[in-house]
Every structure is written in C-alpha cells, then in structure tokens.
Amino acid sequence: MRIGLLAAVLALTACTAAEPDPVEPDPAEQETSTVGFTNPVVDRDFPDPAVIEADGGYYAYATNSRLGNVPVMTSPDLVTWEPAGDAMPVLAPWVTGGRTWAPEIAVHAPDRYVLYYTALGTASGRQCVGVAVASSPSGPFVDESAEPLICQADEGGSIDASPFTDADGARYLLWKNDGNAVGVDTWLYAQPLSPDGLSLVDSPVRLMKQDQPWEGNLVEAPFLWLRDGTYYLFYSANAYDTAAYAVGYAVCEGPLGPCSKPSEEPVLASTEDAAGPGHCVLVEKDGRTWMVHHAWPPESVGSALPGRTMWLTEVTWSDGVPVLDGPRASVDVVP
Numbered sequence: 001m002r003i004g005l006l007a008a009v010l011a012l013t014a015c016t017a018a019e020p021d022p023v024e025p026d027p028a029e030q031e032t033s034t035v036g037f038t039n040p041v042v043d044r045d046f047p048d049p050a051v052i053e054a055d056g057g058y059y060a061y062a063t064n065s066r067l068g069n070v071p072v073m074t075s076p077d078l079v080t081w082e083p084a085g086d087a088m089p090v091l092a093p094w095v096t097g098g099r100t101w102a103p104e105i106a107v108h109a110p111d112r113y114v115l116y117y118t119a120l121g122t123a124s125g126r127q128c129v130g131v132a133v134a135s136s137p138s139g140p141f142v143d144e145s146a147e148p149l150i151c152q153a154d155e156g157g158s159i160d161a162s163p164f165t166d167a168d169g170a171r172y173l174l175w176k177n178d179g180n181a182v183g184v185d186t187w188l189y190a191q192p193l194s195p196d197g198l199s200l201v202d203s204p205v206r207l208m209k210q211d212q213p214w215e216g217n218l219v220e221a222p223f224l225w226l227r228d229g230t231y232y233l234f235y236s237a238n239a240y241d242t243a244a245y246a247v248g249y250a251v252c253e254g255p256l257g258p259c260s261k262p263s264e265e266p267v268l269a270s271t272e273d274a275a276g277p278g279h280c281v282l283v284e285k286d287g288r289t290w291m292v293h294h295a296w297p298p299e300s301v302g303s304a305l306p307g308r309t310m311w312l313t314e315v316t317w318s319d320g321v322p323v324l325d326g327p328r329a330s331v332d333v334v335p
Contacts, residue, residue: 041075041079052107087103094123100117113133126181158177158178160221186218207257212261214248228320232249233249234280243275248263271326275298314331
C-alpha cells in the first residue's frame with residue numbers, strides 16, 4: 001500500500017512539473033503596430049503633380065523646376081520616390097521656355113504615352129496647351145507642332161489640360177481658360193479627343209465656373225473620375241499661392257456634363273499640417289483611392305523653398321460622397 005501510494009504521488013508530481021508555468025502576456029506584444037507613412041512623399045518643390053501607373057510602378061510629373069521642363073519621378077509604391085530626369089528636354093517650336101506647367105499623361109499602350117502640357121505660346125504671349133508623344137513613360141516626349149493644341153488667347157489663354165478615358169474607350173480632354181490672368185471668368189471646358197489623342201473633335205463645352213465664395217476668382221485643374229457609374233469632377237479654386245487654395249468637386253452626367261456642385265465647401269482644404277492643397281489626380285491601388293496633390297508648408301506659403309511639395313491623401317466614399325481626412329503629415333495606412 002505504501003509503495004503504491006508513493007508511486008502515485010511521484011507520478012502526479014512529475015505530471016505537474018512537466019506543465020510550464022503560465023506566462024504573462026507582454027503588453028508591448030499585445031499592442032497592434034501601426035503601419036503608415038509620412039507626408040509629403042516628395043519634400044521638395046514638385047507642383048501640379050500627376051501620377052500614372054506604368055512599367056510595374058508609378059511615374060509622377062510636375063510643373064517645370066530645376067529638374068527640367070517636365071520633371072519626372074518614379075516609385076514602386078506611391079510613397080518612396082526617386083528623380084528620373086526631364087520627360088520633355090526639347091520644347092515644341094511654338095513654345096517660349098520657362099513656363100511649362102501642369103503635365104498630365106494618357107496611357108494608350110505599353111509603348112505609347114500622350115502628354116498634355118501648358119506652355120507659353122510665343123505668338124500669343126499666353127499660356128497654351130500642347131500635346132506630345134513618347135514610347136516610354138519617362139520620355140522623351142516630343143511635340144513637333146508649329147502651333148498649340150488649344151490657345152484661347154481672347155479668354156486669357158488655356159491651361160491645366162487633363163485627359164479622361166471613358167468606360168467605352170472614348171477619350172476627352174478637360175482644361176481651364178486662364179481668365180484670371182485678364183480679369184474674366186474662368187471656365188472648365190471639355191471636348192472629345194480623336195482616338196490617337198492628338199487632336200480635338202466636335203466643339204468644346206463649358207462645364208462650370210467659379211460661383212461659390214470659397215472659390216475666389218477662379219476654378220482650375222480639372223480631373224474627371226468615374227466611379228460606380230458616376231462622374232466626379234475634382235477641381236481646385238482660389239489663389240494657388242495662399243492658404244485659401246483648396247479642392248472641390250462636382251457631379252456630372254457625363255464627360256461633357258452637365259455638372260452640378262453638391263457642396264458649398266471644399267473637400268480638401270488647409271490643415272495645421274499643410275496649406276493650400278490642390279491640383280490633384282486620383283490613383284487606385286489595392287482597393288484604396290488616393291488623391292495625389294501639392295501643398296505648402298504652413299509656415300512658408302508662397303515661398304520658393306521648399307515650394308509646393310507632393311502629398312497623398314486617401315479618398316473614402318460615404319453614400320457616393322468623397323471624403324478626405326487631410327492633408328495629414330502622418331497617415332496610418334499605406335497605399
């Protein structure tokens with residue numbers, strides 16, 4: 001009996017010793033790590049940015065600077081960017097250099113890219129819109145035209161051209177007459193493009209102008225986005241070199257309108273992190289929509305250094321309404 005009892009006690013002790021003591025969880029391990037990024041994603045002067053997806057990555061283009069007539073940068077992820085030279089080192093015969101603005105790209109094929117850009121027309125003395133072609137997204141883009149594609153000299157000139165491809169493949173171009181340069185109204189225009197993107201067809205249509213207090217004396221920088229059958233026309237308004245510059249939107253029945261403004265306030269405006277956000281394009285990545293735009297550091301609005309830097313702000317949708325929480329210097333999610 002004693003031997004049997006002793007054996008049972010030893011067996012129970014062995015089983016108990018074999019079980020490890022409970023380990024208290026490490027509070028640091030319980031916390032969910034936050035993965036995100038910091039704005040601006042390009043912290044030098046890179047105004048009027050436009051981004052396309054190509055060659056397995058992303059290409060960004062901007063208004064002229066020390067980087068070239070059409071500075072271009074590349075990124076694998078929309079966050080980390082590297083300079084990639086001048087996408088248009090030689091300007092067209094109709095252009096006087098030094099004022100090459102707001103380039104945007106239409107992708108026609110892996111070896112065909114069409115650039116729409118603003119430049120100073122020698123003959124008119126006004127900013128006009130040109131078109132150039134390249135076989136690579138990094139260029140060189142070539143425009144051998146003797147005249148610009150659009151130049152509404154009697155309306156102050158033409159700037160901020162933005163291509164749009166509809167769901168059926170039809171192509172359109174949107175732009176702004178530079179009315180604030182001569183003290184007249186600014187209109188956002190749209191017109192069909194030829195299939196090759198090199199010429200306009202039919203007649204231009206006026207979509208909208210400045211008519212809300214926050215817009216000041218102008219609207220500009222149109223960008224059309226199709227989502228769930230609805231055409232969203234994003235645009236910038238007010239003076240670009242002030243904190244009042246901001247992004248608004250209209251809803252259109254089609255690329256040629258008519259368009260209406262659902263809100264009397266901008267959807268993206270100055271914050272404590274960034275001032276005067278504007279001139280945007282939208283990019284879709286991994287199920288998220290991102291607005292690429294420029295903005296000033298709040299303490300140096302209008303200053304040449306560092307100038308207008310490039311930012312990412314996520315766009316979410318609430319019952320068909322675009323919602324942007326930004327611009328923010330710290331963003332909790334990555335594109």
